[in-house]
Amino acid sequence: MIFAVIMVLIVVGSVVFHFLSPWWFTPLASNWGYIDDTTVLTFAITGAVFSAVVLFVAYCLWKFRHQEGRKAAYEPENKRLESILTALTAGGVIAMLTPGLFVWAQFIEVPEEATNVEVVGQQWLWSYRLPGADGQLGGADNRLIGVDNTLGVNPDDPASGDDVIIEGGELLLPVDKPVRFLLRSIDVLHDFYVPEFRAKMDMIPGSVTYFWITPTKTGTYEILCAELCGTGHSYMRGMVTVVTQEEYDEWLTTQVTFADLAS
Structure with missing residues (x-):
């Protein structure tokens, strides 16, 4: 009892x-x-x-x-x-x-109008690559990574020059605009996760995974790594801020491009 x-x-x-x-x-x-x-x-x-x-x-x-006298059936x-x-x-x-x-x-099923944003994970840092004026991301390959090309962007691709490069900084996204995150790891397994976005995906070395979202509220949100990636896993954090389209366009013009870094 x-x-x-x-x-x-x-x-x-x-x-x-x-x-x-x-x-x-x-x-x-x-x-x-x-x-x-x-x-x-x-x-x-x-x-x-x-x-x-x-x-x-x-x-x-x-x-x-x-109970006394009771027998099991x-x-x-x-x-x-x-x-x-x-x-x-x-x-x-x-x-x-x-x-x-x-x-x-x-x-x-990614909307056709979604903007591609590349997220590069490494121990223990988040980096990003956004399309420039041409609206396209150039090619990239981990085998091209070097001291002067930490994200492995293909310098021979004409679309690479105006790509916006953000290494370890804050990511901005326009509100109410669909975004496809192209996820790439340059060392071990990582997982790109923003709890408020309710979506995440593993980042596998040698592969490009993806997921898409449409940010619906302006604000600043924390980026986490949801895959144990080493001793610094708990410190692998970043920030993403959702802003209006006007604020996003203005911010984009102040960022460094791959051509700027190459020169």
Whole structure:
């Protein structure tokens, strides 16, 4: 009976903690509110199943507790019960996976008007490359990295000259404009993550991964590395500021281009 009471208290405490906990989402600042909706739905389904299972076990402990003269009934198989449990389990899994598939389909379908912004991760620094006046990013290759070309930009690509280079500085993005982050690592695994944007992706050496967002609120947000990348992992942070289009255009004209660095 003591264990039955403890299990009931665990369920009650878990539900109370969930609704009163301060560990909720950071304010949403992008189009990916779908991520929040999917997470809440997953919590609801798994929380309901957790509560039902634990309370059922507590009920069984109370209902079938030891009593003098009572004998246990032996029932090795119950096809009806097995069928019900299998159907409920399958239904729960489908209910959790289906919304995620729809969100993932939107996550990988980048709008045609999205601006490409390259993010380069290295121990333990964030660098960025933005398109210049031509609106295009030049080519890049980790094999081209050197003392005078720390991001490995291809100097023979005509589109590279006006690319804006930001090494370890603050990134600015225009509000309400879709952005595709092209993610590249030059040493180990990293993960580009801005909690308020609700989107992140691993950065794999030798590959270019991506995700896209549309910033919806002006403000300054912290960039984190969400993949353990070495002893300085916790210090690999940066800042991204979402501003108006006019402020972004003005800021862009003050930045250094690849041609400036090369000269």
